[in-house]
Amino acid sequence: MAPRNTPLPHGPDGAGAPRPTGAGRPDASGLVAFDVDLTAQEVLRQAQVLAVLGPDWDPVEVMRQEEAAYALLYSGLDDEQQRVYDDLVAAGVLPCRGDGRAAA
Numbered sequence: 001m002a003p004r005n006t007p008l009p010h011g012p013d014g015a016g017a018p019r020p021t022g023a024g025r026p027d028a029s030g031l032v033a034f035d036v037d038l039t040a041q042e043v044l045r046q047a048q049v050l051a052v053l054g055p056d057w058d059p060v061e062v063m064r065q066e067e068a069a070y071a072l073l074y075s076g077l078d079d080e081q082q083r084v085y086d087d088l089v090a091a092g093v094l095p096c097r098g099d100g101r102a103a104a
Contacts, residue, residue, distance in 0.1 A: 070097065071097075074097075
């Protein structure tokens with residue numbers, strides 16, 4: 001469907017056109033300022049996440065475990081699975097790990 005370009009009633013910039021009020025468009029005098037401090041909200045969210053993780057959380061150990069899980073996930077692939085894995089790495093879908101081959 002082609003777009004409709006209807007001419008504006010009072011020139012191309014609409015200058016001098018009456019400003020609608022009422023249903024669908026509030027009067028400017030009825031506007032209320034609304035501010036949200038996203039920085040404070042982010043600090044609160046971060047504090048809550050860290051409280052849930054607890055004092056024993058070790059991010060370095062978590063990353064080691066994640067790498068071990070990836071190595072296990074891509075280990076013991078047969079020839080066809082290895083080909084698909086290599087294609088996914090070449091396409092940038094999976095990151096290249098080690099020598100570019102799945103773990104044996």
